[in-house]
């Protein structure tokens with residue numbers, strides 16, 4: 431089934447995040463924000479009160495394919511870290527690209543108790559690659575849903591002969 435969502439207000443105004451910035455947040459098991467730092471507050475444009483215990487999709491940009499978030503959740507719920515380029519939407523309607531590393535957090539008994547994301551300034555090649563890929567994936571999702579999106583992404587990865595995390599990591603650090 432192809433799900434259509436109402437597009438949130440967004441503009442073409444891009445905000446570039448500063449070089450040394452670390453935008454961090456922690457969530458519970460369902461992606462509700464339990465902590466975010468000052469940089470998160472600054473770039474999202476919301477107050478801490480507006481963000482606390484809100485779903486992370488509060489900053490979801492309509493240009494992001496659903497397939498990317500499915501992949502993200504598949505990885506972290508299975509105890510694995512994931513790297514991802516994410517286009518985020520601020521309260522004002524501007525967008526800002528981030529390079530995110532998302533990891534599960536564990537208790538002393540090895541149970542996952544939440545998730546943690548650290549976002550850095552993305553490389554130009556990373557943004558350019560993700561932007562092109564996501565545009566194609568969105569188009570495919572429109573007609574073929576997430577199955578189509580996943581199949582497309584898997585084909586792209588096959589052509590690189592690398593895992594998803596490897597491709598993303600290399601775009602950031604070896605691009």
Ligand SMILES: Cc1cc2nc3c(=O)[nH]c(=O)nc-3n(C[C@H](O)[C@H](O)[C@H](O)COP(=O)(O)O)c2cc1C
Pocket residue numbers: 455456457460461485486487488489490491494499502506516518532533545546547
């Ligand atoms: C630790 C963590 C950080 C996340 N950070 C973001 C983020 O910066 N932007 C975003 O759109 N989604 C982020 N997500 C994914 C959201 O939980 C959600 O899956 C996504 O926004 C899509 O929401 P939707 O399925 O309601 O459209 C994060 C999830 C976790 C676990």
